[in-house]
Amino acid sequence: MSSPIPSVEEYMRREAYFIDVEDTLSRVVGIFRETGIPIVIVLSNSQNYLGVITDRIVLRSMLNIDAVKAKNVVMKVPTVNISDSIAKAARIMLENTVKGLPVSGHDDRIVGIITVDDIGRAAEKLYPSLKxxxxxxxxxxxxxxxxxxxxxxxxxxxxxxxxxxxxxxxxxxxxxxxxxxxxxxxxxxxxxxxxxxxxxxxxxxxxxxxxxxxxxxxxxxxxxxxxxxxxxxxxxxxxxxxxxxxxxxxxxxxxxxxLEIVTSLEERGKPPIHIQVSFKIEDISPAEKSEIIKISEKYVSKLGKALGNGHLLLHFKEHKEKHGETHLIHCRAVLRTDKVNFTGVGEAWSASQAARVALDKIERQLLVVKELAEKYPYSEEILKRWIAEF
Missing domain, CATH: 3.10.580.10 (CBS-domain)
Known part of the structure; x- marks a missing residue:
């Protein structure tokens, strides 16, 4: 696709709801119920941006909403600028597992929000005939x-x-x-x-x-x-x-x-497989993050052209289950390209090992498809159709 990527300004909404860091969650719940928006913006006592509270945090928490304050559950989520591309906004939403982002103007003041539904409206026009x-x-x-x-x-x-x-x-x-x-x-x-x-x-x-x-x-x-x-x-x-x-x-x-399909617009002119990693883990070291990238790059390099063009997304979260002070880590890897579409899940006591397990499961799926194609070379088109429908 050669057309320019739309900007955030073209699809954002100008309304935004702000609360003070000392406000209780009961006020936040009221805003969510009245408006249906996915995020509320939290400001410090000096009116500086601190982060957001998401509907997911509030609705899934078992906290006393009349007692818990915004400062206890605020998420530090990056903002996007009105001049940024919607592909960048989609990527940041994926990386932070949120359904909306604050949007800043040219003077860095927050002027609105962009949500996953807004990204969806953009996708409608960008991919009008995509099945x-x-x-x-x-x-x-x-x-x-x-x-x-x-x-x-x-x-x-x-x-x-x-x-x-x-x-x-x-x-x-x-x-x-x-x-x-x-x-x-x-x-x-x-x-x-x-x-x-x-x-x-x-x-x-x-x-x-x-x-x-x-x-x-x-x-x-x-x-x-x-x-x-x-x-x-x-x-x-x-x-x-x-x-x-x-x-x-x-x-x-x-x-x-x-979000993933819109994020892929950002990868024009970049390597055939774009690697994207997101974490829902409280404590993960830079060294561990670096190791995960190395594992992913080695995996992509090993399989080479068999993967086609697309992206590899790895999402990590930690379970409550612990061994000593170490949480069990869950990794969900999604490989989506013009040739394949596979998902692998891995669990281990370190994020890097969980990534290895998840990627190994995807590789096994790839090998099965390859073996079938080699065994029945005359039915390659039927095989592709079967995979698409299965």
Missing amino acids: IREIMTRDPITISADSTIGKALVLMRENGISRLPVVENNRLVGLVTIRDIIDKVLQPKTRATRGEVAGEKIRSLGYKVSDIMTKSVVQASPEEELSTVVKKMIKNDVSCLVIVSHNRVSGIITRTDI
């Missing part, structure tokens, strides 16, 4: 309606995902998300221990997924265009669509997938 099958996550992990909520939680944790399509006799019947589990299971339990629950049903992890799942799931076909899918997401206020083909779940597409 969803080209960017969706194929063959997503699913769960049966009569499985326990506890099993759903384990699957999410093991695979580094936050949602599961629910199936019955191979047909889609619902969707369960980490937010469903927190809102309908974990938070009511916490409130009950504080004596705050009156007449609220308390569910346990032994309940069935069907007890808490969303039954009305927004769907799409693999042949639908990105522009249509973005419109569906915004209209229905959902962060993902389940892709259904021939009455079975064949994929899933999320706002993160859209």
